[in-house]
Amino acid sequence: MFGLLLDSSNSALAVGISQDGKLLDEIQYSANQRQSELMVDEIAKILEKNNISKEDIGFVAVTKGPGSYTGVRIALTIAKTVVFALNVPLYLVSSLEVMKDEDRPTICISNARSKRSYVGVYQGETTIREDGIMDNPALLEYIAEHPDYVLSGDLGYLGLEGKSIDVLTNLSKANVERNLAEPLGAKPVYLKDSSGSSTMKIIVREMISADMSQVMDIEKECFPNDSYTEEQFHYELHENPFGHILVATVDSLVVGFVDFMVTFDSSTINQIAVKESFRKKGVGTRLMGKLVEFLKSQPDEVSFLTLEVRKSNTNAQRFYKKHAFETIQEKKAYYNDGEDAIYLVRSIVND
Amino acid sequence: MEYEVITERKEETKELGKRLAPLFERGDVVLLKGDLGAGKTTFTGGVAEGLSIDEKVISPTFNIMKCYFKGRIPLYHIDAYRLENQNIEIGLDEYIEGDGVCLIEWPMYIEKLIPDDYLEITINNLGGDKRRLAFEAHGDRFDALIAKLKEAK
Amino acid sequence: MTRILAIESSCDETAVAITEDGKLLANVVATQISVHEKYGGVMPEIASRLHAENITVCLTEALRQAKCKLEDIDAFAVTRGPGLIGCLHVGLQAAKTLAMLYKKPLIPVHHLAGHIYANQYVGEFKYPMLCVVVSGGNTELVIMKGELDFEIIGETLDDAVGECYDKVARVLGLPYPGGLPIDQHAKLGQPVYPIHRPKMPHDTYNFSYSGIKTQVINMVNTMKMKGEVVNIDDMACSFQRVAVGMITDRAMRAAKNYGVKQIVLAGGVSANSYLRDQMQKKVKGTSIELIIPPLWCTTDNAAMIAKVAEKLYVRKVFAPLTLGVDPNWRLDEWDKFE
Numbered sequence: 001m002f003g004l005l006l007d008s009s010n011s012a013l014a015v016g017i018s019q020d021g022k023l024l025d026e027i028q029y030s031a032n033q034r035q036s037e038l039m040v041d042e043i044a045k046i047l048e049k050n051n052i053s054k055e056d057i058g059f060v061a062v063t064k065g066p067g068s069y070t071g072v073r074i075a076l077t078i079a080k081t082v083v084f085a086l087n088v089p090l091y092l093v094s095s096l097e098v099m100k101d102e103d104r105p106t107i108c109i110s111n112a113r114s115k116r117s118y119v120g121v122y123q124g125e126t127t128i129r130e131d132g133i134m135d136n137p138a139l140l141e142y143i144a145e146h147p148d149y150v151l152s153g154d155l156g157y158l159g160l161e162g163k164s165i166d167v168l169t170n171l172s173k174a175n176v177e178r179n180l181a182e183p184l185g186a187k188p189v190y191l192k193d194s195s196g197s198s199t200m201k202i203i204v205r206e207m208i209s210a211d212m213s214q215v216m217d218i219e220k221e222c223f224p225n226d227s228y229t230e231e232q233f234h235y236e237l238h239e240n241p242f243g244h245i246l247v248a249t250v251d252s253l254v255v256g257f258v259d260f261m262v263t264f265d266s267s268t269i270n271q272i273a274v275k276e277s278f279r280k281k282g283v284g285t286r287l288m289g290k291l292v293e294f295l296k297s298q299p300d301e302v303s304f305l306t307l308e309v310r311k312s313n314t315n316a317q318r319f320y321k322k323h324a325f326e327t328i329q330e331k332k333a334y335y336n337d338g339e340d341a342i343y344l345v346r347s348i349v350n351d
Numbered sequence: 352m353e354y355e356v357i358t359e360r361k362e363e364t365k366e367l368g369k370r371l372a373p374l375f376e377r378g379d380v381v382l383l384k385g386d387l388g389a390g391k392t393t394f395t396g397g398v399a400e401g402l403s404i405d406e407k408v409i410s411p412t413f414n415i416m417k418c419y420f421k422g423r424i425p426l427y428h429i430d431a432y433r434l435e436n437q438n439i440e441i442g443l444d445e446y447i448e449g450d451g452v453c454l455i456e457w458p459m460y461i462e463k464l465i466p467d468d469y470l471e472i473t474i475n476n477l478g479g480d481k482r483r484l485a486f487e488a489h490g491d492r493f494d495a496l497i498a499k500l501k502e503a504k
Numbered sequence: 505m506t507r508i509l510a511i512e513s514s515c516d517e518t519a520v521a522i523t524e525d526g527k528l529l530a531n532v533v534a535t536q537i538s539v540h541e542k543y544g545g546v547m548p549e550i551a552s553r554l555h556a557e558n559i560t561v562c563l564t565e566a567l568r569q570a571k572c573k574l575e576d577i578d579a580f581a582v583t584r585g586p587g588l589i590g591c592l593h594v595g596l597q598a599a600k601t602l603a604m605l606y607k608k609p610l611i612p613v614h615h616l617a618g619h620i621y622a623n624q625y626v627g628e629f630k631y632p633m634l635c636v637v638v639s640g641g642n643t644e645l646v647i648m649k650g651e652l653d654f655e656i657i658g659e660t661l662d663d664a665v666g667e668c669y670d671k672v673a674r675v676l677g678l679p680y681p682g683g684l685p686i687d688q689h690a691k692l693g694q695p696v697y698p699i700h701r702p703k704m705p706h707d708t709y710n711f712s713y714s715g716i717k718t719q720v721i722n723m724v725n726t727m728k729m730k731g732e733v734v735n736i737d738d739m740a741c742s743f744q745r746v747a748v749g750m751i752t753d754r755a756m757r758a759a760k761n762y763g764v765k766q767i768v769l770a771g772g773v774s775a776n777s778y779l780r781d782q783m784q785k786k787v788k789g790t791s792i793e794l795i796i797p798p799l800w801c802t803t804d805n806a807a808m809i810a811k812v813a814e815k816l817y818v819r820k821v822f823a824p825l826t827l828g829v830d831p832n833w834r835l836d837e838w839d840k841f842e
Contacts (some may be wrong), residue, residue, distance in 0.1 A: 187553070
């Protein structure tokens, strides 16, 4: 049985054949954005040259990124198609890890552009630093702090020289349990999007029908006892002329929403909800900010924004106080279960 | 360095793009500023012609980016209009720092992806088909380019 | 017996179809519309990612529907262009890989040829024929004098008509894609807003949509600034009359001048009910036959790619494994792929 090894995560095109953990044959050259045209043909050539038929392929090992978005997808799509057709295992390896030295700790680097780099640090089976994205100055500092580490990658863009390491030799040993992937769902690692909550991009926009199922999930999570039904949301969204819903999204997932009404000069928040895992990350503040902006832009001046909150919900009250709400009165036994409500008001001044 | 040209007709705007094209090298970035209808796509059409690309250049808004590979060097035409307040990490940097010349409309929406050195062209509508094209160089490479453009006149 | 497996991934649908001597055995479409809805248009990188995730899922489902194995396939066809470059790459890799493994021909298909030939699922072609190709990325009038003989006589000079619909929908606060919502609102409105056709030569078959879009944007913004309420139904109606009017007028003029026997509609915008109605009215009382594609053919699918691939299979139009994509591939150069 042979292994088919593929990498096109950066400018290189690499195709290899392995047998028993050894690299048997390889084709490698710089293909600069021509991998889409050339890669399958190179696979055909290397199989033919080594007299290997498709039945002899025992597994496919491929790099999964991070790297060039298009490049990573090309090798991965080919790999997925091969394992789909031949029903053999698929092994996915980090595009950085395949650049590691045999036994010494290695800083594996590739150019992430816009003055950033993809960086992962590996020693043998151990991951010293998970794959991530670093600004180039920070990376240079990290390199200076670790003079004993090997540098690997095409580092001309940093004014450095990296050790050139054969990625196919590393890939030929990749058919181990921890790299085994579920072939149908296999997808690349893109990294730039998920660069942590500090740079999490929150977008607030008006709700559309397609958001319904996600909004309902958040509704049930936040208000398990008295959740609105889908019909109620549908009414607010499409029928109630005074009703509005804004949703907050992160990476195109809905993570929170605010449901409110505007009636002439006053407005009322019916509900504001943020998904548990996205709380304390500024989502509520963004929703509130956009809501106030929305109210200020109304053709008829809106003067007040009001809401009721459960007396026991002190977290929420703190949030509203922070956003310039003031307590006007307590409403006795306001809720179905007999709990009192605090009635809060904030003035909206058109500036 | 700065430079300004007034064009009276659409064809002249296009011609200016055509004249600029031979000066472009791989990796050059050009920011195209101006309102809707200012003539940014017309100008890009001229650049394409000057690069010996015989495909028709049309608005890239739908695709965000259109690529033309059949000229002297590749031409990447990006329209970032739809990227306002969006995740901009959609692989455009591979083209912006790529192997061709990259013309970017609405660059303010992808500011983070713009390199230090670039040529900025602002097109102003002076009424009818009359346009003012203001060239502004950022970096030595584009100072030299504008100097050559002036000479080539 | 010939079995063809076709893959389409040029825009926002991942699709796989299998045909046997022209009979459709499987037609799988994984649509991404709900994802792109949020962006007010297709996001190419997101679309490419979803294609890469979905492609083998769609292949699996297609083989299941067709009850056949990859060994039973005689040729693998794929959309090579036009379309979004990153998206085209994904389908191309899958098709090339299968052709390589099973040592079967690779057939490169033009996406718009696919849209035109989708009509063969409902009728036979009679030449000369006029194809009205209208979609999110294309607006073209094409004369066919025989099988696969395409002559482009008119095309858009700026935006495609579908793109214009999407932009206008966005300005009016309607969802993406804009075609259907505008069509629906237009039915309730009157053409009261003065939207003008662009000034173009009287005999042209070319289109221009960028000016119409700008007119709507300016009008809506001006009204908002004055605090006037924009009647969405009326605006949709006013816009649609002009946008579609430009198509029907040029199409009928071309049909007459080229003496065509048939007109076929193709592409996403051919689902538009006003366009369908208007075309039907215009051909009434003439000898011209109008073919309107079934709605499932107006969105991207691979059945239409398989339909073209059948013709190419007979003509032995096969590509080498070094085939690349062409995001701007011209219809009249469908047999040129280097």
